[in-house]
Amino acid sequence: QAAKELLELSWTKILSQFNLQSRTQAPPTKFAPPTYLTDVKLSSATEALLSKGPKFAPDLPVSKVDHLAAIHQVAAVMPEQERQEFLGAATRSVCYHPAPRPKASVNIRSAVAEIREKNLKLLQADKTGGFVVIDDEMYKMKAKAAVEKNFIAIKKRPSGSLRSKLKELCVELNLPKMKNLVTAPANQYLQAFFAAKTHKPDVPLRTIVSERGCWQKHLATFLQKHLSEVHPLQPYRIKNSQELINALEPVHTGAPNLDFFSLDIEDMYYNLDIPILLESVEEAITEHGICSFQNSSGVPLSGFLELLQLYLKSTMIEHEGKIWIQKSGVCIGSCLAPILSEIYLSYVDRTIQVKLKNTSPECTVVRYVDDYLIIHPVASKVEVIVASFESAGGKLKFKKEEPSSEGLQFLDLRLKKTNEGVCWAFSQRSEKPVLPFESAHSKTVKIGIIKTLITSAKTKSCQHSATDSIKSQTRRLMSSGYPVERLVSVFHQLINPKATTKTPFSRRIASIPYIHNASHRIRSIASRYDTKVVFSSRFKLASMCNMINRQEAKPACEKKHAKPFRACCTEKVYSIPLKCGAEYIGQTGRCINDRLREHENEATSRTDNPIHPIAVHANDCIGCAPDFEGTKTKGGHRNRHGREIIESFLIQNAENNVSSASVTLSRRELEFIRPEIEKYRNSP
Structure with missing residues (x-):
């Protein structure tokens, strides 16, 4: 109790002393340039734009039609008796207070044109954030290697036999809505795109699939909806870092003879054994209750498994004019991948639990997605523990990571061994920078970022590490351009929180693009009519990747009209x-x-x-x-x-x-x- 009171006092002291004198110590806002995998360099203007990261939303000009469209978009969710009154009030407000012109011009088209003219490609970094610039020849070579790692080329382009089989199965299982949905999409194969693994030597690419516009999406959504109701027993799984802290509390002090390490499953999605996966799904549904599952899904268990098996066979991609079929497992990017992997690992966890009870019963194990944390007595044989995981995992391959001088990163906590036990501090999982303050996001988003980082540094760090963690997050915010005045304001809110009444839940929700000086006015007026308005970004720099990397312009229309009256648009x-x-x-x-x-x-x-x-x-x-x-x-x-x-x-x-x-x-x-x-x- 004394330690907790000391932590609260130190927290108050740190934030109260964080005043305007810090302004002179604030580093200039300078972002890291994109990673170059080529000798060709971009202009300083384009490089400065890309250095702000994929999530950055530039402040682009807003048309007056956009202003009125946002108002009518909110009005569309209101009942008729309130709509006209809202339209009148919101129109007066927006017409008298339109959005100001952007302070700095950002020419996205010129940046895209420059990268294309220099025959370059633009990718997102997998874990470190930021952009990667690569020449076209190296891009093709790395993309081919990434595809060949997990896919096999098909010599003969297959027909739509799988889709035809699915439609027959829908008729047999009495799923007419599903049949209509899978008939409509024009795309027969999944589309692949790539992310650069800048944290690995030689920067290989990761293959990610997109189900958008494909018939597989509708089948996967149906399977996902009903599998999400199945909750198998998972002895090691944790949902968030707070559950990890609960597991660390007993070994925080008074446990000097402990050590820890982590095991990461390499390429987990692609290494799932399909026969074992299908058996795991069947067992999980059986444990859940076959009758209740069949009643909710509307299909028998055998039919559901047949649909799942057909989906796993249909994960074919089209790349460089060839058709590739996945070797095994589930594609990264599939909406089914997370839930299928959890069901699969639930049975792996149970097998590991049985083995460790016989070999290392003193071990404490937790798992988050594909990462295991093992806390064990120093006297335990680590090789025996690792062998238990490898024998239970089947085709899964585990990569061991020992603590470094800075500790061991697990989830968003940095763990360190001390003379008394284990200490932990909040630390971001990746090297991705904070969203730049000048991004065209609403002030609500930016205040939320500050509160989340500082509150996490306080609540997710032990009393020995909280001070350093708060200072570290403050430096991150300042390096991303967050003004000291804004930080001080939020810090005072955290030190002396005001009692607020909970806003009643509104069933009417409208989403509009964020427009500076207009969106907040629209939201304020809409709240009078029991309507909640949320904001979305109009454009993020991540969209530049698709604009640059696509081989040819997307056709205005994919149909072959029997009688075209004019050019398609x-x-x-x-x-x-x-x-x-x-x-x-x-x-x-x-x-x-x-x-x-x-x-x-x-x-x-x-x-x-x-x-x-x-x-x-x-x-x-x-x-x-x-x-x-x-x-x-x-x-x-x-x-x-x-x-x-x-x-x-x-x-x-x-x-x-x-x-x-x-x-x-x-x-x-x-x-x-x-x-x-x-x-x-x-x-x-």
Whole structure:
């Protein structure tokens, strides 16, 4: 108790003495440049941009349409009786207080163009954060080696036999919704991308798959949903560092004759034995209760296992024009990989537990994902302990790590052996820097980062290490550009917390892109109408990797239209000219040819009482007909609400329009966006 009181006093003293004199000691904000695996260097401007890291969100210009789109996006989740009142209040606030212009211009396109012109590729570092710049030839060589490590090339490109088999199985198991979902996606194979292992010699690449846009995603989601309800007995698993601290408390003092080391499973996902994995899943479901599992999933156990086996056979990727099938295990990037590995390791843990009871009963073992921490008496034979793990793991390979002079890193704690026992201090697991303060994230996110790091340093460190841990996290924050005034303000909040009432839970939640000076106003107004607003980043530098590394531009449309009216494009506001001089203005997020085909079918259908505006107009205007081939785009927006706003503006300002607007804009909104949209009115 005395030690804890001393810790509280030291914590208060450290933070209270952290005043403005620290400003003179603050190091200048300078970020490490990207890692170069090539002799070609980038310009200073591009290098400075990449040095801020993949999670950095640059402060990009925001259009006035974006402002109104955010308001309408929040209004869409509100009931009709509250929507108009919210729209009026939020529109007044945003129109009178628009977002200021960015302080510094950031040209993403020029940086992407420079990297492409120099024939370079851009990757994210696997554990250390930051970017890796590599030339195209070395990228292909390392990517091929990474793929060949865990995949085998197929000589003959397989057909869609697996998908056909899945559809037959869906019919047999009475899963019509699943059948429709797996029929729709156009992609037959998973897509692979790579991360650079900068923490290893020669910087090899790690292969990660993406299920986005593939039929496997829907099958994996179904399997994941029902496997997440299965909770097998796991004797060693811990969920977080707090559970690790609970295990360390008994050996903190009064245990001088203890030692520890860790065992890491190498490439765990790819080394899972499939037959043993399927047996483990079946046993876990049996322990959970077959009847309850079958009732919740709607399929028998044998059918569920058949679906799982089919998914594991379908993890094929397309790379460099070839099809590769996985050798064994589960792909990194699969949404099923974490839960399948936990079920697999639950039975490995039980086997290890039995072996250690016979050979080293005094050992304390905990596991977090694929890392084991073993605390044992000094007199124990380490080789016997390691042998117990290796014999129980089957094909799994374990890598041993001994404590260094700085201790042993496990989870987000740094463990050190002392004369009394084991001490621990909060320390980040990787070398990734803190999110730079100048990133275009909301102030709520940045304050949350400060509170999380400092609170973790206090609560996740023993009383012997808390002071040094707090100072270490403070230095990290200052090196990432966090101003001392902001740190002092948050520190005072932590020292003297104010009593706050818990905000009642709101069932209505809307997510909008963060816009400086506007998003917080929208959130404040929405809270009056029992609606919670959360923010997302509009753009992060990590997106540059895909922009640079993709071999060719993504086609605007993957369909082969039987009757294309014009060049394919998506997310556009369009105008269909009529023979009499009128026009039909509309918007679509799909390919414009799909929407024009639907217009043609509805406008030319012979009915006595047509409801399509073009057909209604044709009945009143003799000889008038639409010219679908002459359709022009009048603007575009990624967000549906943004397109509807542009559409509404054009309709309300059109001289002879036959369509109706999706939303009605007030005079204030029309004048707010007029200078921005006028340029679209006569664009080709």
